[in-house]
Amino acid sequence: MTTSPTVPNKTGWLTWLDENAEKPFLCIGLLAIILIITFQTAYRYLIVNFSDTASAAVWTEELSRFIFIWISYLAVPLAIKNRENIRVNVLYDKFSPKWQSIFWVVNDLCFFFLSVYVTCLGVHMIGEGMRYPQMAPAMQIPYYIPYSIIPLGFALISFRLLQDIFLEVKTCGIKGLVTAIFVTAIIVAPAYIMWYLPDFQAFENFEPSATIVLFSYFLLVIAIGVPIGIGLGLASLLTILATGTIDLGYIAQISFTSIDSFPIMAIPFFVAAGIFMGAGGLSSRLLALADEMLGALPGGMAIASVATCMFFAAISGSGPATVAAIGSLTIPAMIERGYNKYFACAIVAAGGAIGVMIPPSNPFVIYGIASQTSIGDLFLAGIIPGILTGLVLMGYSFWYSKKNGWMGEKKTRTFGTFVKAIWDAKLALMVPVIVLGGIYSGLMTPTEAAAVAAFYGLIVGMFVYKGLNKDNIIPTMLEICSTSAIIIILMAMAKVFGQIMTVEEIPAQIASYILGLTSSKIIILxxxxxxLLFIGTFMEALAAIVILVPILLPIATKVGIDPTHFGIIMVVNxxxxxxxxxxxxxxxxxxGVAKVKLDDISKQIWPILALMIVVLLLVTYIPSISMFVIR
Known part of the structure; x- marks a missing residue:
């Protein structure tokens, strides 16, 4: 007896669409921009430079920027669905489970309020664009076509937020939902009250301070757990409503133009290079090389772990990515060899911090964009502080392991085994050569070097190391898009926040106040x-950079601190x-890798923290440690 194939019913198709709506566009879009910029780089140097008749492919950069913006905003709904974001949880974690659930709904409602507003503003912007069309210079298409991602993207964000609220209501109940709506109304209401107050004769001269409103709202919403990027946008929106400091339509416009930037595209490319190479099987080969070089020493596996983190830092540009990729291999190996498991976690976590010092580094890219400083110079200047930190961690590992009797693994190590380890890791070791060699030879911009590295990582991971395959390639690409999108929306919303600060001259006022207290460069440093150390205890590095650079950099430059040196100080902090x-x-x-309590790891981290602060002070007060390579 045969059976006919099952035809998905209407509900089945809807479920499939709900689960996968964004995914095909994200995967195709990510692959497209990697290929387009790799093609642009190859075309320029392999065809244009060797042909008298070929012309530059000027459309490639513009098309890739537009695709990048589209996939960035289409990935935000996916991040919402997966509950991924950068937030401050210090206060949120102290709530009872019931109130955590309620405030999760409050956070979603705050984001929903912002996204609906931006959707409506985006629709108006597209309408204006259709009435008065302007053409993209290279592709000669009306700008309202790429700009349409703002209303479309934020409408999809609103839909995903409603879904998330519906799911959370199953935990907090209808009473919890009503409470959350009431709390959200209390948060939003003051802005509307201040908006309408001047309409009454008794308050016609009422002028609320934009500075107070802006920072009060921002501190309030991040304290209750609203994602930092959304907190920046929401605080800006409510401040504009309350004070009218800038035009409301600016939010929709800047949501597009602030990330319509070729240098910003380096961020998803560096993220892609690190994730492709990590998932592709790079980590085990780097660890084998480091173990071959250092494993015979007391604490050899710990020292090799730090060295591997340094190698991987030259690929990933991310601290957590480095810990995840290397820790999953080295922490179990150290525990198996008799190391204290809490020390193993602490030393790998510290080694992962090098991931943002040694180039490529996403924080350096963002600092360079925010401060208009050369990303190439920042990359070069970060090498020595990163190596110095690694050497200090290795020295501590050697001393602490020898003290506790954790000796190196005894196995045959010869020149032949060393050469074999290098040969096995040769393709992984080529990534820093591609990135840094491409940038400093003048062959590639940082963004082009990042795209070529991502393309290289994809090819090596799929066809050489074969860690990337049909089972994990799609989740890997979605992880790249989601991780990048969280950073990108943070930068977009920070631009609106920064514009209000500029109009209100907030950075200049803070600079005048601090310089009024002291003009000593040593004290200001x-x-x-x-x-910055205090900020780092509760705020993620990328968020801190986009918020604080406009405030702190003017002070630094006024006392004679080089912007590149200040970037190094900021990122090391x-x-x-x-x-x-x-x-x-x-x-x-x-x-998470070792499945141990955070409190137990924290007890092991304090001496390591003290040593890293010593390195920070050396980098701060002896600028030549980092700056001599660019002078």
Missing amino acids: LLFNVF LAIGFITPPVGVNLFVAS
């Missing part, structure tokens, strides 16, 4: 370090934040 309780994200990743 010390204040910067204390402040915030790298330490990756391992600083209570919100050290590297500690969370390490504890």
Whole structure:
């Protein structure tokens, strides 16, 4: 007896569409921009430079920017569905489970309020664009076509938020939903009250301070767990409603133009290069090489773990990615060889912090864009602080392991085995050569080098190491898009926040206040370090950079601190934040890998933190440590 094939019913198709609506566009879009920029780079140097008749492919950069913006905003709904975002959970974690559920709905409602507003503003912007069309210079298409991602993307974000609210209501109940709506109304209401107050004669001269409204709202919403990027956008929207400091339509426009930037595209490419190479089987080969070189020493596996983190840092540009990729291999290996498991987690978490110092580095890319500083110079200047940090961690591992009797693994190590380990890792070791060699030879911009590295990582991972395959390639690409989108929306919303600060002259006022207290460069550097170390205890590095650079950089330049040197100080500070309780994200990743409590790892991290602060002070007060390579 035969059976006919099952035809999906209407509900089945809807379920499939709900689960997969964004995924095909994200995978195709990511692959497209990697291929387009790789083609652009190859075309320029292999065809244009060797042909008198060929012309530059000027359309490639514009098309790739537009696709990049589209997939960035289409990935945000996926991040919402997967509940991935950058948020401050210090206060949120102290709530009872019931109130955590209620405030999760509050956070979704706050985001929903912002996304609906931006959707409506985006529709109006597209209407204006259709009435008064402007053409993209290279592709000669009306700008309203690429700009349409703003209403479309934020409408889809609104839909995913409603889904998330519906799911959470199953936990908090209808009473919890009503409470959440009431709390959200209390948050939003003051902005509308201030908006309408001047209409009454008794308050016609009422002028609320945009500075107070902006920072009050921002601190309030991030304290209750609203994602930082959304907190920036929501605080900006409510401040504009309350004070009219800038035009409301600016939010929709800047949501597109702030990330319509070729340098910003380096971020998803570097993320892609690291994830492709990590998933593709790179980590085990780098570890084998490091173990071959250093494994015979006391604490050999710990030292090799730090060395592997340094190698991987030259590929991933991310601290947590480094801990995840290397820790999953080295932490179990150290525990098996008799190391204290909490020390194993702590040293790998600290080694992962090097991931944002040694280039490529996403924080350096964002700092360079925010400060208009050369990303290439930042990359070069970050090498020595990263290596110095690694050497200090290796020295501590050697001393602490020898003290505890954790000796190196005894096995045959010869010149032949060393050469074999290098040969096995040769393709992995080529990535820093591609990135840094391409940039400093003048052959490629940082964005082009990142795209070529991502393409290289994809090819090597699929066809050589074969760690990337049909089972994990789609989840890997979605992870890249989701991770990048969280950073990109943070930058877009920070631009609106920064514009209000500029109009209100907030950075200039803060600079005048601090310089009024002291003009000593030494003291100001010390204040910067204390402040940034404090910020790093509860705020993610990328968020801190986009918020603080417009405020702190003017002060730094006025006392004679080079912007590149200040970028190094800032990133090293915030790298330490990756391992600083209570919100050290590297500690969370390490504890997840080893399945141990964060409190137990934290007890092991304090001496390591002290050593990294010593490195920070050296980098801060001896600029030549980092700056001599670019002078």
